[in-house]
Amino acid sequence: AQTVTQSQPEMSVQEAETVTLSCTYDTSESNYYLFWYKQPPSRQMILVIRQEAYKQQNATENRFSVNFQKAAKSFSLKISDSQLGDTAMYFCALGVIQGAQKLVFGQGTRLTINP
């Protein structure tokens, strides 16, 4: 079974600050991949960034980067120069292939960017 844990239910920072969201996971699969999705009030789940488990290099997408520590099963998301539009619920997700693609989501972190 796969589990994903996000230990920060809510976070709040000022605009332009840097914020880090934590995520730990557990799986017995050797081939897996990790995602961060955001869900703004519009309800749509939007991909923020993804990481292949076999890649040691941390993924980066503009202001978003991850710190992937495979041995510790940790996958944190850093948002630099935070913007008001970053306000959303952020979900960490673990993906494995078991007949089809299965995503398991963490409980989410509600991030608020204050002006």
Add this chain to the structure above:
Amino acid sequence: DTEVTQTPKHLVMGMTNKKSLKCEQHMGHRAMYWYKQKAKKPPELMFVYSYEKLSINESVPSRFSPECPNSSLLNLHLHALQPEDSALYLCASSPWGPGSYNSPLHFGNGTRLTVT
């Protein structure tokens, strides 16, 4: 704009009603998914279709009946639902095949279902 379109956006139904949720994508994706999301909770996988065949059913009650009539459409037929089935129902799609098994999912905006 979302590339996965779900209709209706909102649905209120009684426990004796029969209704259907619809999902459509034209990205050529061959895997389609239904997720259920309760308020302030993460999405939970319900069903996965790969190449129009049901490949995952996460022990969902039979009052939920999925259907994939073609590669672009995914339906979720609802019958005799309970108030606890009230939730946001999210549809998603992704490429599926060699080299794309780990592609990220594209989600729709969801249908907010209320069962009275």
